[in-house]
Amino acid sequence: MGTQFAGLTARHKDFVAEQQMFFVGTAARDGRVNISPKGLDSLRILSDTRVVWLNGTGSGNETAAHLLDSPRMTVMLCSFDREPLILRMYGTARAVHADDTEWDELYALFPPMKGARNIFVLDIDLVQTSCGFGVPLMEFTGQRALMDSWAAKKGPEGLHAYQQEKNRVSLDGYPTGLPG
Numbered sequence: 001m002g003t004q005f006a007g008l009t010a011r012h013k014d015f016v017a018e019q020q021m022f023f024v025g026t027a028a029r030d031g032r033v034n035i036s037p038k039g040l041d042s043l044r045i046l047s048d049t050r051v052v053w054l055n056g057t058g059s060g061n062e063t064a065a066h067l068l069d070s071p072r073m074t075v076m077l078c079s080f081d082r083e084p085l086i087l088r089m090y091g092t093a094r095a096v097h098a099d100d101t102e103w104d105e106l107y108a109l110f111p112p113m114k115g116a117r118n119i120f121v122l123d124i125d126l127v128q129t130s131c132g133f134g135v136p137l138m139e140f141t142g143q144r145a146l147m148d149s150w151a152a153k154k155g156p157e158g159l160h161a162y163q164q165e166k167n168r169v170s171l172d173g174y175p176t177g178l179p180g
Helices: 010-018 062-069 103-107 146-166
Strands: 003-005 022-027 033-038 043-047 050-056 072-078 086-096 116-130
Touching (some): 010 043, 022 062, 033 062, 050 103, 062 086, 062 116
Antiparallel strands (some): 003 116, 022 033, 022 072, 050 116, 072 086
16 A cells, blocks of 8 residues: 655655656546656656646647546656655646647746647645555666657648647547647
């Protein structure tokens, strides 16, 4: 059984800052559950009970669609080296898009990302840690540069067209809230 906390402690924040990837889980009331791996220096802690993460353009936009239907989100990080630990942040979340008033302020928290599509704000109502004894030991060798080069090759108009074609509706037909 894990240990539960009302918010992130200083130890949790240090752990989060050391991780190279995290996983995001969301689900609409009906349809598929989505679990998505994230990396690229895209997670920031704003307080003990709020985190934000920057999302780049991808082949789908399930997280944004799910949150419009049901704002539940879980962010999970696990140690693949040294001390085993799994940390989950549970809460309610919302998407911020480039045309929203908060975009510039939140986007400034991250290194520039070509193809940045959404920023997600998670208000944490529970943090849980567990042992992580079953998580394999792995060595981090670096972040992939493929997203940036793919987005650069597409260019602004190509990215917009791609998002309009691939990112406006979820796998289950839910709208994602992505502006036209």
